[in-house]
Amino acid sequence: MLETPSRRAPKDRKRTEVSGSDETMEDIWRDFPEDLYEAVIARLPIATFFRFRSVCQNWNSLLKSNSFTLQCAQFLPRQTWFYTITHEIVNSGAMYDPDSRKWHHPIVPKIPTKMIVLPVASAGGLLCFLDIGHRSFYVCNPLTNSFKELPTRSAKIRSRVAVGMIMNEKLGKGAYSIMWLATNGEYEVYDSIKNSWTREGTMPDCIKLPLSLNFNMQIVAAGGLMYLLRSDPDGILSYDMESRVWKQYLVPAPPQSRDHALAECGGRIMLVGLVTKNAATCVSVWELQKMTLLWKEVDRMPNVMCLEFYGKHVKLSCLGNKGLLMLSLETKMMNRLITYDILKKEWLKVPGCMPPHRRKQLLIACGTAFHPSITAVA
Known part of the structure; x- marks a missing residue:
């Protein structure tokens, strides 16, 4: 008691x-x-x-x-997030926050639902979307739903394209530029301040055409330059957004490698790809040596992660091209997502994308990285 x-x-x-x-x-x-x-x-x-x-x-x-x-402007951009599109719900995005290791499922209400619209580039907290028919461009902030449909272009795109986006504070606060490039070398640049496209012409004759392009081929923006991976011949194309000058660098691809994707980290140009020897497949990371114009391997996915792909045909897609990458490794039976931090050389498995009120994980179709911002305006 x-x-x-x-x-x-x-x-x-x-x-x-x-x-x-x-x-x-x-x-x-x-x-x-x-x-x-x-x-x-x-x-x-x-x-x-x-x-x-x-x-x-x-x-x-x-x-x-x-x-x-x-x-908010006094702080550097926070950790990179990823905006992805799934196979099952094409026009509904899924955002991944690497800090919390959680998926978010935003709704961008103004994006048309009667056509397939894909995220193709990003800059300054904004995402650039292009419909699969290459007719319309859209820019939005997926966190605040700030949205804009870009004006009609002067040239019709009749081939596959690559799209790049870059912030351009020289034009004004929050200003950005978008460039699309077609396989025949035609390209146009959008100026957000003028809200118009400018047809710059075609590439110089020294650059071999046509280019091999697709939606998954990402343009890397760094220091006012746009970088693009090319093949036949293997190399890198660069475009100076200020001087409007194209350059071509012939860089042989690493041996026994495929599914390449270009990336950038602190001014360094990086390459990600698959290396297959016998039945073993692994993801490798290379850095461009600017003096020799050769790729030097700087990291490789841990063996314990490579084992589950042994003897399988693997397809690699890279979402994002800055310091943090999301790698999609797809086989007939699975779709594995892995993040790779270039500075830390850290490989982490990404949890499955499970939207509310669904019991089945969604398969990621494509996507891009972006720096989340609650103040960026389309």
Whole structure:
């Protein structure tokens, strides 16, 4: 009988302490200077901001606040996210946050649902979409649904294309440029300030045409330049967005490799691809040696990850081309997603993409990396 109160006493004291702690926190936040709220919120992870935004209308108004935009601009872009399209739900995206290792399922309401629209490039928190018929371009911020359909181009695209996007602050705050390139060497550049396309012409005669292009061939933007991988002959094309000059570098592909994708990290040009020897297949990473114009292998996927692909035909797709990559390794029986951090040389398996109210994981069809931003405007 006497033991019962002694067991409850600590619990009662704990309840009192928690209650007192809650009251103290309420007092702190009640007296917290209003001009510091935005500074604190701007430092929160993107996912946390949107979780609280769903239950607090005042947080929604921050997206239209100029002072909040300035607070966010003081910070470097957060960790890379990935925006993907699945085979099952083509026009509904799935975003992956590597920090929390969670999938999010946004809805971009203004994207047409009667046609297949794919993400083809990104810059400054914005995504560029192109319909599979090459007729219409769209730009949007998938976090805020800021959306714009780009004007009709002067030239019709009758072949496969590659698309690149780059921020261009020299043109104005939040300005960006988009370039599409066709297999015959024709290309156009979009200026977001003028809201118009400029037909620049065709590539110089020294560049062999036609080019081998497809939706999965990503253009890498770095330092005002656009880089593109080419074949026959193997090499890299570069386009200077300011001087409007094309250059070609002949770089032989690494032996016994295929399914190449170009990437960039801190000004270094990288290459990702599959290497197959006998029945063993593995992902390798190379860095371009600028003096010799040769690829040097700098990393390889751990053997324990390669084992599950032994003896199987594997197809590699690379989503994203900056410091963090998402690799899609597909066989007849599975689709494995792996992230690779170029600086850390870290390989991590990505959890399956399971949308709400579904029991089956979705298969990723294509996608691109982007830096999430709650202030970027299309």
